[in-house]
Amino acid sequence: MHIEPFRISVPDEEIDGLRQRLRQTRWAPAGPYDPWQQGVDSGWLREFVQYWADGFDWRAAEHRLNLQPQFVAQVDAQRVHFAHRRGVGPKPYPLVITHGWPGSFFEFYALLDQLCDPAAFGAQPEDAFDVVVPSLPGFAFSQAPTKPGTSAFQVADLWVSLMRGLGYDRFGAQGGDLGAGVSIALALRHPQNVDGVHLNFLPGSYEPSRDAGQAPLTQDEQDFLRTKEQWAALEGGYAHMHSTKPETLAYSLNDSPVGLAAWIAEKFRAWSDCDGQIEQAFSRDELLTNISLYWHTQSMGSAIRMYWENRLQPMRFAAGQRVSPPVGFARFPKEISQPPRSWLERTFNVVQWTDMPRGGHFAAMEEPALLAAEIRKFFRPLRR
Template sequence: MHIEPFQISVSDVEIDDLRRRLRNTRWASMTPSEPWQQGTEHAWLREWVTHWAESFDWRAAEHGLNQQPQFMADVNGQRVHFVHRRGVGPKPYPLIITHGWPGSFFEFHALAERLCNPAAYGGDPNDAFDVVIPSLPGFAFSPAPAAPGTSAFQVAELWASLMKGLGYERFGAQGGDLGSGVSIALALQHPEVVDGIHLNFLPSSYEPTIGAANSPLTVAEQTYRQEKAEWAALEGGYAHMHGTRPQTLAASLNDSPAGLAAWIGEKFRAWSDCDGDIERRFSKDELLTNLSLYWYTQSIGSAIQMYWENRLQPMRFAAGQRVTPPVGFAHFPKEINHPPRAWMERVFDVAQWTDMPRGGHFAAMEEPELLAADIRGFFRRLR
C-alpha cells in the first residue's frame, strides 16, 4: 500500500471566489413563521454568511489543520485521506475513528488529543492510543469512489486494508453517525482483527429479525421504534433527500455557499446539546472550518451519496446473526435517537453502556473529555 504525506493547500483564487459568492448571496424572502420553525433562521444565516465572507481566516484554519499528521493512501484502488497520530505512552493501542455527515475529520481534533496523550489531561499514559482518522470516500480530500456501491460495508473493507497497511494486526474502532455503521461493519466482517467497537450512535437502518423464534419486543423497544418513526417524519427530510435524490440537492449546495451553510448549520444547532444557542457548543470559526472543507473540496454531492448507498445496503440482521466483538455504547441525552439497551443486545454483546450527563450528536466536539474517558474505559479491558 502506497502512503505519502499530505498537506492542505487552497489557492487564493478559490478563497476570493468564495468571498465573492458570499457577498453576492441572493437572499430568500422571509416567511411568516417563528424563528427556526421552518428551517434555518434568516437573521442567523445572514450573520454567519457575513462572518464567513468578512472575518473568517481560512489561512489560519488551514495552518491549524496542517499541524495534524495527514497522509494519502492508495487502498484497494481507492485514494484515502487520513490523519495518523501516534500515542504517547508505553504501548499505544490502535484505534480507527470514523466521522459522519455533516462532519469531517476535523471534528476529532480535541478527542484525538485526549486519546493520544491522556497524561496531558490528567489520565494514565497506559491508556494511550494510536489514532487513525480517515476521511470517508467522497468526503473532503478522499475522492469519490469511481463506481457505485460504496456503502458502510465496503468502507469497512477499505478501513481493514488501511489498518493492515499501517502495520496493525489487531485494532479497535469507534464511530458516530455514518461512522457507527462503518464500525459495526468492521466488527461484523473482520472479527479476527477487530477487538471491539465503541459507538455513540446506532444507525437508523439497524434492525434485528423479530419473529416467533425471538423474544417479543419490550415496551421500551416498541416506544423507541415509534419515536424513531415520528422523528423521521418530522425531522428526517434531509436524509430522505440524501438517500433518494442526492444529485438534485448537490447541484444547489455545490453552487451556493449560503445554501451549504443553511443546510449544514441547521443540523449542528438541532442535533447538539445547545438549547438553541449554537455558539454554546461551537464557535463560528469551528463550524466555518468544517463548512469550508466541504466547499473547497466540492464534496457535498459525493458525501451525501453515501446515504443512497446505505439505503440500498441497510444494516439488517438475520435471525441469530451476531456481532461477536464486544461493543461499548455512549448514550448522549441530546442524540437524535435513543435505542434501549435490549434493542442492541439482540445483535451485539454490549459490554459497556454509559448514560452521559450532557452532549448531543457531535459528541467528539461537544464533550471530548467525556467521550475520551468512555473510550479509554471500554478498550482498557481489550488491550
C-alpha cells in the same frame, strides 16, 4: 500500500472566489414564522455568512488542520485521506475512528489530543492510542467512489486494508453517525481484526432479526421505534432526499455556499446539546472550518451519496446473526436517537453502556473529555 504525507493548501483564488460568492448572495425572503421554525433563521444566517466573507480566516483554520499529521494512501485502488497520530505512552493501542455527515475528520481534533496523550489531561499514559481518522470516500480529500456500491460495508473493508497497510493487524473501532455503521460493519465482517467497537450512535437502518425464537418487543423498544418513526416524519427530510435524489440536491449545494452553510448549520444546531443557541456548543470558526472543507473540496454531492448506498445495503440482521466483538455504547442525552440497551443486545455483545450527563450528536466536538474517558474505559481490557 503507497502512503504520502499530505498538507491542506487551498489556492488564494479559491478563497477569493468564495468571498465574492458570499457577498453576491441572492437572499430568499424571510417568512412570517418564528426563527428556526421552518429551518435556518434568516437573521442568524446573514450574520454568519457576513463573518464567513469578512471575518473568518481560512488560513488560520488551515494551519490548525495541518497541525495533525495527515496522509493520503492508495488503498484497494481508492485514494484515502487520513489523519494518523501516534500515542504518547508505553504501548499505544491502535484505534480507527470514523466520522459521519455533516461532519468531517475535523470533528475529532480535540478528541485526538485526549486519546493520544492522556497523561496531558490527567489520565493514565497506559491508556494512549494510536489514532487513525480517515475521511470517508467522497468526503473532503478522499477520492469519491468511481463505481456504485460503496456503503458502510465496503468502507469497512477499505479500513481494514488501510489499517493493515499501517501495520495494525488488530485494532479497535469507534464512530457515530455514518461512522457508527462503518464501525459495526468492521466488527461484523472482520472480527479477526477488530477487538471491539465503541459507539455513540445507532444507525437508523439497524434492525435486529425478529425470528420466532426471540423475545417479543419490550415496552421500551416499542416506545423507541414509535419515537424514531415520528422523528423521521418531522426531521428526516434531509435523509430521505440524500438517500433518494442526492444528485438533484448536489447541484445546489455545490454552487451556493450560503445554501451549503444553511444545510449543515441547521443540523449542528438541531442535533447538539446547545438549547437552541448553536454557538453555545460550537464557535463560528469551528462551524466554518467544517463547512469550508466541504466547499473547498466540492465534496457535498459525493458525500451525501453514501445515504443512497446505505439505503440499498441497510444494516439488517438475519435470524440468529450476531456481532461477536464486544460493543460499548455512550448514549448522549441530546442525541437524535435514544435506543434502549435491549434493542442493541438483540444483535450485539454489549459489555459497556453509559448514559452520558450531557452532549449530543457531535459528541467528539461537544464533549471530547467525556467521550475520551468512555473510549479509554471500554478498550482498557481489550488491549493486547
